[in-house]
Amino acid sequence: xxxxxxxxxxxxxxxxxxxxxxxxxxxxxxxxxxxxxxxxxxxxxxxxxxxxxxxxxxxxxxxxxxxxxxxxxxxxxxxxxxxxxxxxxxxxxxxxxxxxxxxxxxxxxxxxxxxxxxxxxxxxxxxxxxxxxxxxxxxxxxxxxxxxxxxxxxxxxxxxxxxxxxxxxxxxxxxxxxxxxxxxxxxxxxxxxxxxxxxxxxxxxxxxxxxxxxxxxxxxxxxxxxxxxxxxxxxxxxxxxxxxxxxxxxxxxxxxxxxxxxxxxxxxxxxxxxxxxxxxxxxxxxxxxxxxxxxxxxxxxxxxxxxxxxxxxxxxxxxxxxxxxxxxxxxxxxxxxxxxxxxxxxxxxxxxxxxxxxxxxxxxxxxxxxxxxxxxxxxxxxxxxxxxxxxxxxxxxxxxxxxxxxxxxxxxxxxxxxxxxxxxxxxxxxxxxxxxxxxxxxxxxxxxxxxxxxxxxxxxxxxxxxxxxxxxxxxxxxxxxxxxxxxxxxxxxxxxxxxxxxxxxxxxxxxxxxxxxxxxxxxxxxxxxxxxxxxxxxxxxxxxxxxxxxxxxxxxxxxxxxxxxxxxxxxxxxxxxx
Amino acid sequence: xxxxxxxxxxxxxxxxxxxxxxxxxxxxxxxxxxxxxxxxxxxxxxxxxxxxxxxxxxxxxxxxxxxxxxxxxxxxx
Numbered sequence: 001x002x003x004x005x006x007x008x009x010x011x012x013x014x015x016x017x018x019x020x021x022x023x024x025x026x027x028x029x030x031x032x033x034x035x036x037x038x039x040x041x042x043x044x045x046x047x048x049x050x051x052x053x054x055x056x057x058x059x060x061x062x063x064x065x066x067x068x069x070x071x072x073x074x075x076x077x078x079x080x081x082x083x084x085x086x087x088x089x090x091x092x093x094x095x096x097x098x099x100x101x102x103x104x105x106x107x108x109x110x111x112x113x114x115x116x117x118x119x120x121x122x123x124x125x126x127x128x129x130x131x132x133x134x135x136x137x138x139x140x141x142x143x144x145x146x147x148x149x150x151x152x153x154x155x156x157x158x159x160x161x162x163x164x165x166x167x168x169x170x171x172x173x174x175x176x177x178x179x180x181x182x183x184x185x186x187x188x189x190x191x192x193x194x195x196x197x198x199x200x201x202x203x204x205x206x207x208x209x210x211x212x213x214x215x216x217x218x219x220x221x222x223x224x225x226x227x228x229x230x231x232x233x234x235x236x237x238x239x240x241x242x243x244x245x246x247x248x249x250x251x252x253x254x255x256x257x258x259x260x261x262x263x264x265x266x267x268x269x270x271x272x273x274x275x276x277x278x279x280x281x282x283x284x285x286x287x288x289x290x291x292x293x294x295x296x297x298x299x300x301x302x303x304x305x306x307x308x309x310x311x312x313x314x315x316x317x318x319x320x321x322x323x324x325x326x327x328x329x330x331x332x333x334x335x336x337x338x339x340x341x342x343x344x345x346x347x348x349x350x351x352x353x354x355x356x357x358x359x360x361x362x363x364x365x366x367x368x369x370x371x372x373x374x375x376x377x378x379x380x381x382x383x384x385x386x387x388x389x390x391x392x393x394x395x396x397x398x399x400x401x402x403x404x405x406x407x408x409x410x411x412x413x414x415x416x417x418x419x420x421x422x423x424x425x426x427x428x429x430x431x432x433x434x435x436x437x438x439x440x441x442x443x444x445x446x447x448x449x450x451x452x453x454x455x456x457x458x459x460x461x462x463x464x465x466x467x468x469x470x471x472x473x474x475x476x477x478x479x480x481x482x483x484x485x486x487x488x489x490x491x492x493x494x495x496x497x498x499x500x501x502x503x504x505x506x507x508x509x510x511x512x513x514x515x516x517x518x519x520x521x522x523x524x525x526x527x528x529x530x531x532x533x534x535x536x537x538x539x540x541x542x543x544x545x546x547x548x549x550x551x552x553x554x555x556x557x558x559x560x561x562x563x564x565x566x567x568x569x570x571x572x573x574x575x576x577x578x
Numbered sequence: 579x580x581x582x583x584x585x586x587x588x589x590x591x592x593x594x595x596x597x598x599x600x601x602x603x604x605x606x607x608x609x610x611x612x613x614x615x616x617x618x619x620x621x622x623x624x625x626x627x628x629x630x631x632x633x634x635x636x637x638x639x640x641x642x643x644x645x646x647x648x649x650x651x652x653x654x655x
Contacts, residue, residue: 044610044611044612044613045608045609045610045611047608047609047636048609048610048611048634048636048640049611050611053611053634053636054634054635054636054639157608158613180613181613206654208653208654209653210651210653210654211630212612212630212631212632212651213632213651213653213654214632217611217632217634218612218630218632219611219612249654249655250650250654251654323634324635324639325633325634325635325648325650328633328648328649328650329650329654329655332650332655333655433580433581436581484613484627484628487613488630
């Protein structure tokens with residue numbers, strides 16, 4: 001590749017990531033101001049990209065009048081996160097939740113309703129009622145795609161964004177991308193950029209050893225986290241890892257959320273319940289971990305006691321939405337929900353605000369700490385956001401970015417930045433031999449498991465940092481044969497950035513918090529005096545990874561002291577007494 | 579440094595009899611979130627080129643002729 005083919009495009013808003021929050025951001029920006037030019041850049045194809053590629057089996061956090069109030073929801077999420085939340089952003093989500101459900105309903109996304117046409121909301125959380133099943137939720141992406149066409153959003157499929165562009169004054173100026181089939185470059189100059197690249201779901205190595213057998217769509221490998229970091233944005237609470245209770249080996253959700261309202265529950269090897277609430281919190285994961293370690297494991301999802309019609313209904317929901325190959329997995333092993341409990345396991349680590357709280361810092365307007373740069377969905381810091389949160393915060397980002405564009409010009413960028421980035425991206429294509437992306441990714445992620453998986457031990461974390469630094473040296477030998485492998489080589493570099501960020505953020509917070517997510521063995525107590533705050537990780541002027549504390553803003557919903565511990569009492573009373 | 583040739587079974591298979599790639603169909607290749615499917619130059623039909631599968635199934639579900647079958651990768655099965 002002697003001459004680098006580069007196309008330059010100018011737009012008002014660039015959205016990176018065409019999964020869930022990204023398309024919604026693009027649609028809502030165009031609704032707000034149809035005169036704006038909006039480009040949606042997607043590494044795969046927006047028709048089937050992102051975490052909800054095959055739809056979704058339910059809303060986990062619907063705030064619907066008559067079942068829950070925004071105030072109740074904010075309280076629930078504050079308590080589930082040990083108090084470290086930016087409540088204004090959670091409130092912005094909560095108040096936008098019901099209007100978004102109505103909007104999704106209007107564009108053809110189907111939710112479960114009762115005989116009189118009311119939403120059929122069910123209880124899973126510790127306190128409130130927020131779960132709305134979607135037995136026909138497999139059409140989510142189709143409904144979104146129709147709206148993208150209707151609003152004339154310009155879609156570029158198979159372009160992988162590699163780095164953001166900053167203007168000389170630091171504000172955002174666009175992004176660079178490379179075509180994953182041709183290796184051609186695209187420079188998109190934009191007044192505003194919205195990142196919606198999903199979780200960092202390819203960080204730890206699944207215990208099966210299969211690199212792509214992840215919980216998250218493996219395309220969501222942390223590109224967004226890495227790009228935000230290199231553009232100077234702050235990343236919040238990365239030490240609050242995503243760790244999920246999943247079907248062993250399959251590594252997809254066992255869906256206690258879906259089965260819970262029908263009577264399914266998480267059980268130990270004696271078939272006994274050991275947690276009161278299946279809501280995924282750090283404390284719940286710690287109970288899960290303890291049960292696995294105690295000799296009472298493995299842990300199972302039990303549905304064997306349920307009636308035939310109930311099990312049939314559960315099968316219809318779980319085997320046709322979100323992860324439909326699940327039925328095939330169970331069939332191979334002869335697992336029938338009527339007769340056998342489903343073996344579960346603890347997942348490898350990742351970053352994801354959708355399920356925990358590790359994301360690029362955003363305020364209640366989805367703004368990051370870089371002017372003109374927004375983030376939404378799993379990669380933005382609004383905690384426990386799930387799919388509906390991606391839609392609501394994508395919508396907030398799109399509308400705010402539309403306003404921002406009205407008052408700004410297209411910023412200048414430095415062509416030297418583009419040249420430098422092209423050199424970085426293409427370096428592995430210029431070598432005839434060396435290390436493959438596959439082996440470098442395997443090794444990085446295997447080390448993540450060996451040293452970063454909680455419980456977090458300081459001595460192990462320091463070894464991890466030394467080993468990651470060695471792998472960074474090895475990048476000088478990274479070698480690819482075609483543009484597809486080049487995509488994997490770039491993803492590996494995002495994964496390595498995320499691994500370094502996970503280690504550094506965890507060492508910075510010298511206390512334990514969020515149950516298993518941030519269990520520091522050397523600092524076992526929660527230290528509210530020094531650490532009742534967010535942590536922000538960022539790249540300093542010298543290009544080093546740096547940290548600072550950010551105070552928790554005054555709450556908009558007060559939490560009585562006695563309610564703060566609600567998620568600490570998850571163990572069933574009989575077992576807790578043992 | 580020479581590279582090893584490391585064969586592995588693939589979870590996605592395509593029935594060449596049913597695949598209509600020669601008519602210009604690229605549905606399975608288009609929808610794969612991981613871009614692991616491609617036209618096999620030898621047969622002119624779609625095949626799994628890279629063993630990087632999330633067993634997510636759009637290729638199978640969206641195929642207009644039912645030619646694509648997704649199995650769980652052996653390591654997980």
